Amino acid sequence: AQTVTQSQPEMSVQEAETVTLSCTYDTSESDYYLFWYKQPPSRQMILVIRQEAYKQQNATENRFSVNFQKAAKSFSLKISDSQLGDAAMYFCAYRRSSYDKVIFGPGTSLSVIP
Amino acid sequence: NAGVTQTPKFRVLKTGQSMTLLCAQDMNHEYMYWYRQDPGMGLRLIHYSVGEGTTAKGEVPDGYNVSRLKKQNFLLGLESAAPSQTSVYFCASSYSILAGSQETQYFGPGTRLLVL
Numbered sequence: 001a002q003t004v005t006q007s008q009p010e011m012s013v014q015e016a017e018t019v020t021l022s023c024t025y026d027t028s029e030s031d032y033y034l035f036w037y038k039q040p041p042s043r044q045m046i047l048v049i050r051q052e053a054y055k056q057q058n059a060t061e062n063r064f065s066v067n068f069q070k071a072a073k074s075f076s077l078k079i080s081d082s083q084l085g086d087a088a089m090y091f092c093a094y095r096r097s098s099y100d101k102v103i104f105g106p107g108t109s110l111s112v113i114p
Numbered sequence: 115n116a117g118v119t120q121t122p123k124f125r126v127l128k129t130g131q132s133m134t135l136l137c138a139q140d141m142n143h144e145y146m147y148w149y150r151q152d153p154g155m156g157l158r159l160i161h162y163s164v165g166e167g168t169t170a171k172g173e174v175p176d177g178y179n180v181s182r183l184k185k186q187n188f189l190l191g192l193e194s195a196a197p198s199q200t201s202v203y204f205c206a207s208s209y210s211i212l213a214g215s216q217e218t219q220y221f222g223p224g225t226r227l228l229v230l
Contacts, residue, residue: 004156009154035218035219037221042223043202043223043224044221044222044223044224045157045204045206045221045224046221047218047219047220050218091156091157102147102159102219104156104157104158105156106154106155106156107154107156
C-alpha cells in the first residue's frame with residue numbers, strides 16, 4: 001500500500017528566508033503524481049505545486065520548488081523568500097496514475113516569523 | 115467561475131440525526147471526492163465518483179453514503195450521525211485521468227461538522 005510521510009509536524013522560518021519541508025512516500029509504481037497542498041487558516045486546500053514522476057526536471061512555481069528524488073522516494077518542498085502569507089499547514093500528496101485515489105501525508109505546520 | 119463550493123459551512127448535529135452535505139463544481143470535472151480531515155491525520159478519502167451516476171468507496175466509507183445524480187453535484191449523507199463523525203469535510207474535483215496530466219484536484223472551502 002502506498003503511504004506518505006511527513007516527518008516534521010512543525011517548522012518555522014524567518015521572513016525572507018528559505019525553508020524546506022520534507023516528504024517521503026512508499027510505492028511500487030513507476031508512474032505517479034506528487035503534490036504539495038497548502039491549507040491556510042481559512043481551511044481551503046490550495047494546490048502549490050505538482051510533479052509527474054516520469055519527469056526528471058524538478059517542478060517550480062515562483063518561490064516554490066521541489067527536490068524530487070525518485071530513487072529515494074523523496075519529494076521536498078522549498079519555499080524561498082518566505083512571506084507571512086506562507087504560514088499554513090502543508091500537505092504532501094501522492095496519486096497513482098492509473099487510479100484516482102490521492103493519499104495525503106499528515107501535514108507540516110509552517111510558521112513564518114516576522 | 116466559482117470552482118468548488120460546499121454547503122453548509124458549519125453544522126451542529128445531535129447523535130442520531132441525519133444530514134446531507136452538498137458539493138458543487140462548475141468546471142465540468144468528471145471526478146469528485148469527499149474527504150474528512152482530523153487533527154494529525156491529514157485527509158482521508160470517504161467516497162469518490164468517477165462520473166455521473168457512479169460512486170465508489172474510499173478509505174473510510176462506513177457511516178456515509180453518497181450520490182452523484184448530476185455531474186456537477188456530489189452529495190455526502192450521514193444517515194445517523196455519531197460523535198466520531200465530528201470533523202472537517204472537504205469536497206474536491208478533478209478531470210478524468212483520460213485527459214492526460216489533468217490530475218490536479220481542486221478543493222472546496224470545507225464544512226465543519228460537530229456531532230454532540
